[in-house]
Amino acid sequence: MSKQITVSGLDAYYGSHKAIEDVSMTIEPRSVTAFIGPSGCGKSTFLRTLNRMHEVIPGARVEGKVLLDGVDLYGSGVEPVSVRRSIGMVFQRPNPFPTMSIYENVAAGLRLNRRMPRSQTDEVVEESLRGANLWNEVKDRLNKPGAGLSGGQQQRLCIARAIAVKPQVLLMDEPCSALDPISTLAIEDLITKLKQEYTIVIVTHNMQQAARISDRTAFFNLAAQGQPGKVIEMDVTTRMFTSPSEKATEDYITGRFG
Amino acid sequence: MTAPTSTRAGGPAASRSAPGRTRGEGAFRYLATGAGILVLVIMAAIAVFLVVEAVPALRANEGDFLTEVIWDPNGSHTFGIAALAFGTVLSSLLALVMAVPVAVGVALFISHYAPRRLAAALGYVIDLLAAVPSVVYGLWGIVFLVPFITGPEGFLNEYFGWIPLFAGESVAGRSMFTASVILAVMILPIIAAISREVFLQVPKSHEEAALALGATRWEMIRMAVLPFGRPGVISAAMLGLGRAMGETIAVALILPATFGISFQILTAQGNSIAANIANGFGEATPIGRGALIASGLVLFAITMVMNMAARLVVARRKEYSGAGA
Ligand SMILES: Nc1ncnc2c1ncn2[C@@H]1O[C@H](COP(=O)(O)OP(=O)(O)O)[C@@H](O)[C@H]1O
Ligand SMILES: [Mg+2]
Numbered sequence A: 001m002s003k004q005i006t007v008s009g010l011d012a013y014y015g016s017h018k019a020i021e022d023v024s025m026t027i028e029p030r031s032v033t034a035f036i037g038p039s040g041c042g043k044s045t046f047l048r049t050l051n052r053m054h055e056v057i058p059g060a061r062v063e064g065k066v067l068l069d070g071v072d073l074y075g076s077g078v079e080p081v082s083v084r085r086s087i088g089m090v091f092q093r094p095n096p097f098p099t100m101s102i103y104e105n106v107a108a109g110l111r112l113n114r115r116m117p118r119s120q121t122d123e124v125v126e127e128s129l130r131g132a133n134l135w136n137e138v139k140d141r142l143n144k145p146g147a148g149l150s151g152g153q154q155q156r157l158c159i160a161r162a163i164a165v166k167p168q169v170l171l172m173d174e175p176c177s178a179l180d181p182i183s184t185l186a187i188e189d190l191i192t193k194l195k196q197e198y199t200i201v202i203v204t205h206n207m208q209q210a211a212r213i214s215d216r217t218a219f220f221n222l223a224a225q226g227q228p229g230k231v232i233e234m235d236v237t238t239r240m241f242t243s244p245s246e247k248a249t250e251d252y253i254t255g256r257f258g
Numbered sequence B: 001m002t003a004p005t006s007t008r009a010g011g012p013a014a015s016r017s018a019p020g021r022t023r024g025e026g027a028f029r030y031l032a033t034g035a036g037i038l039v040l041v042i043m044a045a046i047a048v049f050l051v052v053e054a055v056p057a058l059r060a061n062e063g064d065f066l067t068e069v070i071w072d073p074n075g076s077h078t079f080g081i082a083a084l085a086f087g088t089v090l091s092s093l094l095a096l097v098m099a100v101p102v103a104v105g106v107a108l109f110i111s112h113y114a115p116r117r118l119a120a121a122l123g124y125v126i127d128l129l130a131a132v133p134s135v136v137y138g139l140w141g142i143v144f145l146v147p148f149i150t151g152p153e154g155f156l157n158e159y160f161g162w163i164p165l166f167a168g169e170s171v172a173g174r175s176m177f178t179a180s181v182i183l184a185v186m187i188l189p190i191i192a193a194i195s196r197e198v199f200l201q202v203p204k205s206h207e208e209a210a211l212a213l214g215a216t217r218w219e220m221i222r223m224a225v226l227p228f229g230r231p232g233v234i235s236a237a238m239l240g241l242g243r244a245m246g247e248t249i250a251v252a253l254i255l256p257a258t259f260g261i262s263f264q265i266l267t268a269q270g271n272s273i274a275a276n277i278a279n280g281f282g283e284a285t286p287i288g289r290g291a292l293i294a295s296g297l298v299l300f301a302i303t304m305v306m307n308m309a310a311r312l313v314v315a316r317r318k319e320y321s322g323a324g325a
Helices: A043-049 A080-086 A102-113 A118-131 A151-164 A181-194 A207-213 A237-242 A247-253 B003-010 B012-016 B018-060 B082-113 B116-130 B134-160 B176-201 B204-212 B217-246 B249-254 B273-280 B286-316
Strands: A005-014 A017-027 A032-036 A060-068 A087-090 A169-173 A199-203 A216-222 A229-236
Touching: A005 A043, A017 A043, A017 A216, A032 A043, A032 A207, A043 A169, A043 A199, A043 A229, A080 A087, A087 A151, A102 A118, A102 A151, A102 B217, A118 A151, A151 A169, A151 A181, A151 B204, A181 A199, A181 A207, A207 A237, A216 A237, A216 A247, A229 A237, A229 A247, A237 A247, B018 B286, B082 B116, B082 B176, B082 B217, B082 B273, B082 B286, B116 B176, B134 B176, B134 B249, B176 B217, B176 B249, B204 B217, B217 B273, B217 B286, B249 B273, B273 B286
Parallel strands: A017 A229, A032 A199, A032 A216, A087 A169, A169 A199
Antiparallel strands: A005 A017, A005 A060, A216 A229
16 A cells, blocks of 8 residues: 655656756655755645645646656646545644544545545544554544644644545645644654555654654755755765765755755 | 824824823724714614504504415505515525535535645635526526426426425426525525635644654544534525625526415415515505515514524533633
């Protein structure tokens, strides 16, 4: 249930503004791939091209190829809706549905695909909440609103919601940036556990985090303000943080940036 | 009287010194409290005046004001609100049932489906329609709709006559149905305009959460937009209902001003509190006038009860409203 992503020659635009240029990379299954780089260099944009969320923004478009186990996600006849079902996403700010209970939030994606008997939905909800390390904290208040949880719990609820539909890949855009250190640790533990089942891609501006949890790291940068972002270097995380081959990567990692 | 103080308090000199700021704060508080009290006093005075006018008529009533169907305060001093209140509530609820789904559809189309240019143009048209005076709708109804509607009414009567609402011997242009259609057309723009605003307020992050789960646009709307917009749509519907119940001239032009309680909305019968006031106030005796004022107070009470019911519905799910998120 975990798949490989191969990107080649990908450009992404907002109207006439080219936000990223010529990105090519391979993202391995059952591993964590981290994207680092200064803000505005297109990490979020690139992440959103991987599940066709980029095109949701009016005027936004993509050129190039994204292959999921060999199938081009941008090929003709591929529905963005089905792409998003198999490639889940967790956002920077926790965004549980405020009008739904904890239970309904986790079950939201299940209700889209098919009619499922209640008992089976119960099972998947429990399994997903356990998977997101949240079950013990919420099992007694599944019918309370999801918005009543703490920020860290809300983010884990969003992860539970994403994994409930059993995606192949999980994309996370700075999932800890709005959280306190304890909640961050809880999410990091969770990511390490989830990578045994999923292909995980995480954007982070926290380099210690990238070093702690990722197997491979890609460094994004842009030549100048207004220029499109590019991948400068991608490598195994330990090598990336000890002996990067590009000067720009080393400068960024050691904090001698800009 | 308090104006100079508040002007000084807002000035640069005052904002630097603590006593000045406190004084400005105090002045503003008095002003706000005073305005609030004034409004309450005026409202209480109006209510007292109306009740004082109504009481003698109610005393003189030979019938039971709440259950009597006849309205003859000028002659036999027998009058009751039952038929009028029934007509008001039925025509307004029917109007609401017709208007809300269409209005929500229009609002969703403008907020989530139409291309930007078209959405802007449509939004403008809706705002414009919301500002059209009700007498215009009434005239349109009497000139165009009354002759036209007997066709559709005949169809409903023939094929759906087994539903009590559409039953009856013969259909008529001047019917409760026609009045409800006019009311629906009249309240549609305001409900659509408010719903559109509410739907546009839905945070992008909720919509994206739904889309990222693989929701289609319609599923996204059902998952994120409609639940978030629900309290706002209910408020909009209540505003529309209030307008429909209070609508006078359009309804007075259409309804045949009969007295009776019947669910047969296609037939030549129907009346409403507001229409009855408009029709009868001119030649009313003092008792008749008091009776009409009493009926107006009942209309006010019905509107209040409807609004409170709606508030309850909204409040019941307050913790799910998304307001805290
Ligand atoms: N919704 C948008 N509309 C237009 N331009 C955008 C939008 N989102 C991002 N951009 C632009 O795309 C570039 C990359 O942004 P982003 O992908 O958010 O960077 P990062 O996540 O690395 O901070 C920036 O120049 C930003 O201004
Ligand atoms: Mg970003």
